[in-house]
Amino acid sequence: MAHEILTVDEMYRADRAAMAAGVPGPELMESAGAAVAHAIRERWSPWPVAVLCGPGNNGGDGFVAARLLAKAGWPVRLGLLGSTESLKGDAAWAAGTWTGPVEPLGTALLDEAELVIDALFGAGLSRPLDGVALGVVEELVRRGTPVVAVDVPSGIRGDDGKVLGAAPRAVLTVTFFRHKPGHLLLPGRALCGELVVADIGIPARVLDGIEPLCRRNDPELWGGRYPWPSLGGHKYSRGHAVILGGEVMTGAGRLAARAALRVGAGLATIAAPPPAVQIYALSMPSVIVQPVADSGAFAELIADPRRNAVLIGPGGGVSAETRSAVRAAVEAGKAGVLDADVFGSFAGDAEALFSGLSDRWLLTPHEGEFGRVFGGLTGSKLERARAAARRSGAVVLLKGADTVVAHPDGRAVINDNAPPDLATAGSGDVLAGMALGLIAQGMSAFDAACAAAWLHGEAGRQAGPGLIAEDLPEALPAVLRRLKAQ
Template identity: 50%
Template structure:
């Protein structure tokens, strides 16, 4: 599984371990990296009149010297511009000595329309804003609309957070090595990278495994092994039962969206838990989904005792206040099932906001050893209501915020957005890279909550259930495209689910 994501520090350690293990040394890795970048330039820009290579003083610049040498050997017109000189005795200095192209000062950088720029200034390790000559080079490239090929990461983009540090190149293509970094997937870094090429330069999977990565790109290999496929003789309750809380007559639609999504994702039974005054409205719109009165926590407890539901959704359209808190805490007070199934509560929307003045009450309930798994699904505003100090910490990336919040809450945190981050209290985290703009529509989050609950009800571990739901939800939105509204999403899930089931069956057959 090559969906591990390495921080810049972990990537540096992977380099060190590779060099220590041999046979490649530092300059060997650098030559391989430069060759990979040069191959991309030659393949994708064969008609370029000239290639400008911008080199920094570190290893990223060393890669650039290799690029320039290979391009000149390939009869490409190359000009090189350097910001400082590599440290004497370093791999970058050796790469510079092997390069026949004499560098010019970056302060004199000038280019022409129709040329290509290779950005080998700073890469993923940059920790301070671009300034001076480097910032001016960004302005020149932007003004001339030069196609940029970035080495590792566009200079000016943080490899840790994806944030733009002052100025940054907007690359047409980015060539990175061994594994992606957080900045390749977190916004705005993902947009600044253009098309991402992951190159093998000799850092093996065994080296990466030694690092024991805890961050992953959210793709099917991360969770497909846990994707639920019903046994041939399974009955509906063996496929899990989801309870979705509905509000009163004027705001029932969100709960029904969640309920339908839970059913589409494979839950064998779904019940909408409705207040008395909403029963008639809900009944008029439900067919295969069951309906039950739930005015009080006693009603909820009776339902749990009678029907043994596997997962709940609380929050979509439900309203903010004491009743919401009481229902959430009541579900979390239910003991986990003894048959090995994963019980869970998906708390979204109003369910999250209801705890803004008392978040620790929720977190303490979730941390009880026998409590069902808690999955909270905040967008940026809701995240700030539940984790105000974490949200306001400008030193933390979105990844770090989600991970810190999950640890505090004892929960799975699905920090939503175009770069959704899913984090768990044990330190694992996944960054979703297939977000679709079509999902920015009312009710989309209600559908996501239902899919998560549907997977929980079928026995998926909570982290994997949340990751799978986020990816599938986004994939369905991407495939549907323009015109998507939330009502379309449950049915749009079907072809994605079918493909995953086929792939899962293929894994089992092997």
């Protein structure tokens, strides 16, 4: 399975490289339109379909799909934004293969349609819809007619998933060669429906000259480096994860510790404020609880080189002590995860947080926390995560249904398997604990972040509707069994 994600510009380069390698443009367009028609015929029986074509190559794909569906006996009406005389290049060629009527684009095309093919604008749209195109899309949204989108639903910007003016909610989107960021980033992901990535004859070797840095998260990216237990291993060889616990919000540290153990860490220690030691000790017999009165005592605890990975932030409190604990862990040469209250503790003083960080550290903010230390960054979620990683020197996992993991060197992964059920208190603490446990076992922070994000999503699917954060570590064994079987 191909996991590269191409920006709009990279996709244009792939098209040009394919044609330079001897694949004619009309052949690519014929294959694209055929892929759309094939996907439709696989899912529906013939019924009245309206094909909405735009003035560019996306519209050309629509002409091909219309011709092939009509040939297969489907009742087809085709509407064009503009005139056939104004079409150029491959789009003009495709229009020339259509022998049926070409109607002006308008809402009347929707009147008898049971299915609509949206071939108005593809991923390269750069300005908001307006005029008749906007009116048709808004009417399409109002009517709720099933939509099959060509490349992306019209109005979705391919590089970031942003809606430009309006966009229909497709039940199926057929794109070509590789994903674009807008297929996986919100709100585009929510509007694409089922997503099919069709092979249209672009040789995979064209990517050698493009070298895309973004991938869709999948075990194929990191599964070969997953730290499965070995016969000669023991608990100390599987890493010792240390979690700095809080005095009041004790659940966060406990969830993280359990997740770290479930994902394979050999030992987990919660460094607990003395008043909370009993709470931690009574709740989890498999976790070591160590009283730690202040950041100095925490520094002494992690001085042991066997305690090789540290998590600071979940439930720890926004305080000078949290800041000092971060500094102690960084100066001790540890690897680990910084989450939650770390970002509040360094709000307004981001450079102090970044001092000494490297790609052995993972930052795991949600959008609100991200803004506290990276508030000046703009652009898409992908662009902001990449910029944050460059600025901090650490790996950044920007959480959400469309989680982005970014490395300081520009590599990035978009995770798209998270169910909405994960939007519950403590879910992020489990994610941080999973990443911590993997780092403790020797995975790089980047691989650990990617693996944890994917496992977190799969655990959410395993637990299903009604899940609470406590369910996620308990769902991991079944997920890991399936992963190992692959």
